[in-house]
Amino acid sequence: MTIAQPRHLLDGSHRRMFIGGAWVEAASGQIMETRNPATGVVIATVPRAGKKDIERAVAAARNAFDGPWSRFKPHERQKLLLKIADLFERHWEEICVSDTTDMGLPIARARGNANRVLGMLRYYAGMATALHGQTVENSLSGDIVSYTRKEPVGVVGAIIPWNAPTAASVWKIGPALATGCTVVLKPSEEAPLTPLLIAELMAEAGVPDGVVNIVTGTGAEAGAPLAEHMGVDKIVFTGSTATGQSIVRASAGNLKRVSLELGGKSPVIVCADADLERAVPVAAMSVFANSGQICIAGSRLFVARSIHDEFVARLAAYAGALRIGNGIDPETEIGPLISPRQLQRVEGYLRAGSEEGARLVAGGTRLSDGALAAGNFVAPTVFAGVSDTMRIAREEIFGPVISALPFDTLDEVVRRANDTPYGLAAGVFTRDLATAHQLSRRLQAGSVWVNTYHAIDPAMPFGGYKMSGYGREGGAEHLDEYLNTKGVFIRID
Ligand code: NAD
Numbered sequence: 485m486t487i488a489q490p491r492h493l494l495d496g497s498h499r500r501m502f503i504g505g506a507w508v509e510a511a512s513g514q515i516m517e518t519r520n521p522a523t524g525v526v527i528a529t530v531p532r533a534g535k536k537d538i539e540r541a542v543a544a545a546r547n548a549f550d551g552p553w554s555r556f557k558p559h560e561r562q563k564l565l566l567k568i569a570d571l572f573e574r575h576w577e578e579i580c581v582s583d584t585t586d587m588g589l590p591i592a593r594a595r596g597n598a599n600r601v602l603g604m605l606r607y608y609a610g611m612a613t614a615l616h617g618q619t620v621e622n623s624l625s626g627d628i629v630s631y632t633r634k635e636p637v638g639v640v641g642a643i644i645p646w647n648a649p650t651a652a653s654v655w656k657i658g659p660a661l662a663t664g665c666t667v668v669l670k671p672s673e674e675a676p677l678t679p680l681l682i683a684e685l686m687a688e689a690g691v692p693d694g695v696v697n698i699v700t701g702t703g704a705e706a707g708a709p710l711a712e713h714m715g716v717d718k719i720v721f722t723g724s725t726a727t728g729q730s731i732v733r734a735s736a737g738n739l740k741r742v743s744l745e746l747g748g749k750s751p752v753i754v755c756a757d758a759d760l761e762r763a764v765p766v767a768a769m770s771v772f773a774n775s776g777q778i779c780i781a782g783s784r785l786f787v788a789r790s791i792h793d794e795f796v797a798r799l800a801a802y803a804g805a806l807r808i809g810n811g812i813d814p815e816t817e818i819g820p821l822i823s824p825r826q827l828q829r830v831e832g833y834l835r836a837g838s839e840e841g842a843r844l845v846a847g848g849t850r851l852s853d854g855a856l857a858a859g860n861f862v863a864p865t866v867f868a869g870v871s872d873t874m875r876i877a878r879e880e881i882f883g884p885v886i887s888a889l890p891f892d893t894l895d896e897v898v899r900r901a902n903d904t905p906y907g908l909a910a911g912v913f914t915r916d917l918a919t920a921h922q923l924s925r926r927l928q929a930g931s932v933w934v935n936t937y938h939a940i941d942p943a944m945p946f947g948g949y950k951m952s953g954y955g956r957e958g959g960a961e962h963l964d965e966y967l968n969t970k971g972v973f974i975r976i977d
Contacts (some may be wrong), residue, residue, distance in 0.1 A: 502683040502901030505543030505693025511536040513915040517532030521588040522810040533701035541697040545666040565609035587675040588819035590811035607942035608658035627977035636664040638717035646672035647777040663966040691864035743955025751901035752782035776884035780909040800846035803864035827860040830883030843869040907949025
């Protein structure tokens with residue numbers, strides 16, 4: 485029986501999770517709290533799912549995959565995605581308030597993501613009718629006609645982090661709907677509310693029962709059983725590199741397919757000829773946006789030695805002028821970190837930077853004046869005099885902390901920029917076309933941005949090199965992650 489979900493109130497009331505088209509509690513009856521990171525106030529409780537709930541969700545997803553959903557034609561899936569996009573557009577403010585309240589994203593930034601998220605849904609809608617195999621001239625026999633078919637992989641387990649619940653949910657569910665897969669999505673325990681709202685909108689759009697299931701719970705209790713479940717055909721994961729490694733191990737049981745969007749320590753290279761008016765704010769916000777809780781944060785800032793001191797001074801002034809506070813205020817540019825735990829982690833790096841000899845030129849402390857005391861706020865921080873071996877230059881901080889490092893030659897900066905286990909993104913600021921092309925070619929990163937940053941496009945592939953993961957989201961390659969290729973051979977003589 486379908487039990488209705490109470491309205492998305494964010495006032496401390498209880499919300500249920502979504503399995504097989506019904507709003508349900510955890511089999512254990514356990515619940516967990518989610519808090520507003522700007523105020524520390526509990527804004528909702530949700531079920532704390534375990535293995536039994538994952539079993540139930542995977543069974544619902546399998547039934548849906550084998551049932552009516554498999555008979556949906558591409559144009560019907562396209563229509564559904566377009567309807568979902570329209571509903572998202574109509575409810576966009578509600579989605580933004582949910583993200584701001586549950587994970588601290590400043591509302592102005594949340595509102596500004598509309599094009600990207602709606603663009604993703606409409607891109608997948610377009611792709612739903614563009615999937616096709618190929619006819620292949622048989623290389624050995626003229627008596628055999630051969631062609632390939634693209635078929636949905638089946639039940640997809642999606643596990644997402646807390647830093648971008650809306651975009652991450654759409655990036656996982658959109659291609660599943662386009663290709664005809666079904667999904668069990670486990671949001672982060674730190675920010676589970678927007679994915680539940682998204683499930684409501686998808687149900688309203690007419691997504692059949694069991695096609696999209698949202699199971700709330702912790703990584704150990706709900707994420708791990710999903711990753712190892714023998715009935716799951718593929719896991720798409722976004723999160724830390726350490727969790728990604730445990731997911732690869734968990735996938736071994738049935739050798740399910742895995743794609744991983746993991747951590748980063750991305751370099752931004754500012755050449756001596758760069759347009760500083762543009763480079764300073766873009767380099768700053770490459771890290772400070774979302775309080776540094778972005779996988780692509782350009783946290784290693786390599787600046788040509790001849791402009792280094794001027795650049796760092798401008799960057800420090802920019803950091804000092806940012807408006808910090810509760811993200812629900814439209815004037816806020818920098819919100820809180822997600823949790824007291826993340827705050828402690830970032831404070832640990834602030835101490836490590838100073839202890840290892842870096843020079844603090846902006847920020848460097850927790851902010852606890854007045855209303856900020858109740859939340860997890862850290863001042864946008866700039867360290868100069870950083871060396872490549874310091875922890876702040878090597879480890880992903882996931883907080884608003886930039887390390888400035890001077891460089892002398894392009895060969896040197898390429899070597900140093902690539903000297904990291906990660907390879908998610910890189911930024912370059914230069915007016916010289918040859919330098920732009922050379923660095924784009926030589927930097928080991930899944931995305932390279934020149935004279936811009938954060939430019940993510942639904943039509944472009946996004947993903948990592950090295951320990952930043954494998955598989956791509958966005959672009960035609962994204963759909964292939966959700967498809968199997970079958971070869972068909974027909975003897976015609
Ligand atoms: P995390 O790895 O701790 O958690 C991510 C998700 O995995 C959560 O839903 C969590 O509950 C779940 N999880 C935890 N342990 C698990 C386990 N053993 N098995 C299965 N699931 C488990 O990451 P986080 O702290 O929520 O997010 C921050 C990290 O995510 C950063 O490293 C960041 O770089 C990365 N990230 C990457 C991208 C990208 O696109 N590359 C985007 C956003 C965030």
